[in-house]
Amino acid sequence: MPKRTPLYQQHLGLGARCIDFGGWEMPVQYTGIVAEHLAVRASAGVFDISHMGEIWVGGAYASEFLNQTLTNDIGLLAVGESQYTLMCNEAGGVIDDLYVYRIASEAFLLMVNATRISADLHWLEFQASNHGEDRSVKVGNQSEQTGAIAVQGPNALLFIDELLHGDGLIRAGRPSELVKNQVDAWPFGTGEVYVARTGYTGEEGFEIIAPNEQLVALWDAVLDIGQPHGIVPAGLGARDTLRLEMGYPLYGHELSEGLSPIEAGLGYFVKVDKGEFTGRSALMKQKDERPKKKIVAFKMNGKCPPPRQGYEVYNNLEARKDVWSVANAGLKPQETDPVIGVVTSGTQSPSLKCGIGMAHVHIDRAQVGTAIDVSIRGKRYPATVCKKPLYKKQ
Amino acid sequence: MSTIPDNLKYAKSHEWVRIEDGTATIGITDHAQAELTDVVFVELPEAGRVLAAGDNCAVVESVKTASDLYAPVGGTVLEINAALADTPELANDSPFDEGWFFKLQLNGEPDTAHLLDAVGYAAQIGEA
Known part of the structure; x- marks a missing residue:
């Protein structure tokens, strides 16, 4: 039995054709990949990315722990900021590529690939168990209770403020004021959503992470408010062509446990000078010797x-x-x-x-x-x- | 509902064939183009190639996948649709007309016992 996101009925109602993606029954397209792709480049599209995983890492030692577990430098992140990063094994192979959002000084949200949730959790818990009794961190998997949508395209900026009322709870600004890689939180319905100026298309846009119960209302509201601005629902087919035009990697294609970020051309996200982290010596060697x-x-x-x-x-x-x-x-x-x-x-x-x-x-x-x-x-x-x-x- | 002209024969693998005056014109059905979505490339057989019924003889590529095309009947490739090679979206826009793939010179009356008529094809794709 494939897994379905809380938006499955929405997809069917919009005429989506669904495919299996890593055990998830996901929309590959609604009207056509090319039309959806071009709509995202010219106006806006909304994607269901609820299959992706959300893992919280918290505690007084969370930033220290994540800096020893991930390749990018967590020290560069203020509260309300995020970065692309990789999680490697000792040999420098990629366990996953992910976005880490600093929601509070001691609370980080990791958005990970759907197909890697259990591998990531296993690795994070293993790393946490080695982190030392007195420096413990909490790793919490919220993937089952949390979904997300990506609102991408130049016109996303024109209507995002209509979706969320008042100032953000972290940065205290309007959603349209977020710059690349910033994140903030807004009340929505009976819950709270995180809005980040991030994406996987190369366009302006936002990713919105929400509790499952809020997703249908959120999705419908985005399509409704975005309608005068040409928004269309977009599937995994367009998501793939859009990310390929940008040269963004996809785990299982350009990334694997047998391949390092250096080989993948992602050396920029490996900060070997930040101090010790898992995979550092293997990755330093590769940087020196060329893969x-x-x-x-x-x-x-x-x-x-x-x-x-x-x-x-x-x-x-x-x-x-x-x-x-x-x-x-x-x-x-x-x-x-x-x-x-x-x-x-x-x-x-x-x-x-x-x-x-x-x-x-x-x-x-x-x-x-x-x-x-x-x-x-x-x-x-x-x-x-x-x-x-x-x-x-x- | 897809368009299924009455005057054509259909293969279970979603090709149509029009047999007239010793030639067979072949293309893909409306249902097939809708399933494939945006056709971005077609690879056609060379003129002069001799095909047996069921031969894998062309490839139609959408953004997502490559699909093989099979000759519904045997014959010698007489002509290919050059316009389709240049403008593959004709397969989507006009599957039974401008989007034809190739023509075969038939060697006598072809065996069409394995092909479906419009009613049979509609049943096969669940649109009866």
């Missing part, structure tokens, strides 16, 4: 089928011709033309109207501008390694 492979973003050069996860990546035949004519005498094809990587995510970009993706490739083929080939059903199509984000607003 053997790296996750890169790429664009297909011309008209061709969209790249997909699992497709093999090769050197570009044209670009490597000279090298081969000298080097390949007497070698077998697999020696002269080896697989240099694999596509981790790929799609047709609705904004750029070409194939885009991310791939895990050999480090010497990871530089921006490198010509590569993607093999699609046995045929080679040229592509170019590009700087992230792949899509930039005009």
